[in-house]
Amino acid sequence: MASTRDRALAAALQLVGEQGIRALTHARVDERAELPKGSTSNWFRTRDALVAGVVAYLAESERAEFSTAEMGPVDTPEQLIEALTAMIAVQTGPLAPRTRARYALFLEGAGDADLLAPLLVQRRVFVEWTVALLARIGARSPEEAARALMAAGDGLVLHRVTVDPHAEIRPVVERAVRAALD
Template sequence: MSSTRRRALEAAVTLIGTEGIRALTHGRVDAAASLPPGSTSNHFRTRAALLAGVIEWIATAERSEGGFPVVVVDTADDLITMLERALELESGPGATRTRARYALFLESLDADAAAPLRRQRRIFEEWTRAALVRIGGPDAAAGTHMLMAACDGLLLHRITVDPEAPIGDAIRRAVTAALSV
């Protein structure tokens, strides 16, 4: 990937994550990335192409950084630790990207454009289901959606209301509940 394309995508994620989806224009991305005018449109001819590029960029970054689905957990404590780490990363150093991802989920009415984000979500869902089954047996799979919803709620709370909100006890309770479904 060219350095110009990478800089444009990183700037686009920052713009969306800090100023909202309406801030995403070719000119604003060029300015935010310190690129000559027209550089972003050379790589992404339309706003739709730029949105699709940003969506793919976020999904790729999350796959390479998050450890999912590579990390294997064998105990409830391992799962709790992994989820805490993931939520701390996504609501701390990765908060801007998390906000951008949520904005893009809401904005992406085109199922094809949002496919990379949905695919990423399915990967995490499959990883979570497999972890619950490995720890608690086949019946534990029924707790997958509840556990993911609890983590989504905690993450949303941290990136919108209280970045320092404690999450350990809530994650422990959610994992315990998921394993006892």
């Protein structure tokens, strides 16, 4: 069973993903996590501490999932297209609230380097993974291609979690991957 702290953080992440950063209060987290009143404030004395805890929890959770994710081999452009399409489908489908929370937390931390640090570490891991895959499948400039591919992916993810949850994924990913290889 998850610790009280982890229950509070999971509930906080859900709140942010479903209702936005303004919904993040100690009392709402206690209620969502079905914890006694005051439990969340025992772990996180201030709202800033709670936000920082949620950022760290999100980054740690995603890093653990990413490192254990079972993905088939990615040795061809087609395999990369399939892998990215599947990843975006999950991030904008079953994990859409968490994805919205990530965006909200990035914006909340935009002026605070310490708060943003855990999310940026996670981002660097994903950038390195993308660069390595693009190099493996023959991109002439993997770093440049990764920036373009990730920008297209980020735009598609944002579009799906805010405007059009049914926007097609594969055609966008395919075009971005093919362009990354030119």
